[in-house]
Amino acid sequence: LMPWRSVEDNVKFGLQMQRRYNDETKDRIPHYIELVGLSGFEKSYPRELSGGMRQRVGLARALATEPSILLMDEPFAAVDALTREVMQEELARIIGKTKQTVIFITHSVDEAITLGDRIAVVTSRPGRIKEILPVPIPRPRNGREIRHLSEYTDLRDRIWELLAGETRLMARAPATTKS
Structure with a gap:
């Protein structure tokens, strides 16, 4: 986020950069600010917001451009565990509500199961898809509530098995040095 811009102006920025901010698209700004739960904070600056609120501003900015696919690369990695869980529920x-297609990159197996419809387990080097697993748990999902389900534990165990195998392969790989 740009610290000199208000929440409203930060959300507007994506549309401005795409040269798509106009009378037709300006109504998206309050809509997406409300959608991410920041009504009343439109004139606030990033320094006045919590880490989770700043994440919501970034999400509103991305959604306001209405992309066909939203790429999120570990968006909750820099927030505390409680904020991360709240943000997962919010996302x-x-x-x-939006039916937005999202490619969500995470190192958290629990986060992947909670948020995903399909989970692609990727190898370390070279990065290739090792396996794609469907998430058999119906929506809506709450991370705390699904952890006791057998479908959850079975999927979590399978993902860990794939990741552990990958880790063992990496541990045996010869070290490479650059000259």
Whole structure:
């Protein structure tokens, strides 16, 4: 986020950069600010917001451009565990409302199961898809509530098995040095 811009102006920025901010698209700004739960903070600056609120501003900015696919690369990695869980629930709610296609990159197996419809387990080097696993748990999902389900534990165990195998392969790989 740009610290000199308000929440409203940060959300507007994506459309401005695409040269798509006009009378037709300006109504998206308050819509997406409300959707991410930041109504009343439109004139606030990033320094006045919590880490989770700043993440919501970034999400609103991305959604306001209405992309066909939204790429999120570990968006909750820099927030505390409680904020991360709240943001996961919020993202699931927003995706449920917007029907947005999201490619979500995470190192958290639990986060992948909570948010994903399909999970692509990727090898380390070279990065290739090792396996794609469907998430058999119906939506809406709450990360805390699904952890006791057998479908959850079975999928989590399978993903860990794939990741552990990958880790063992990496541990045996010869070290390479650059001259």
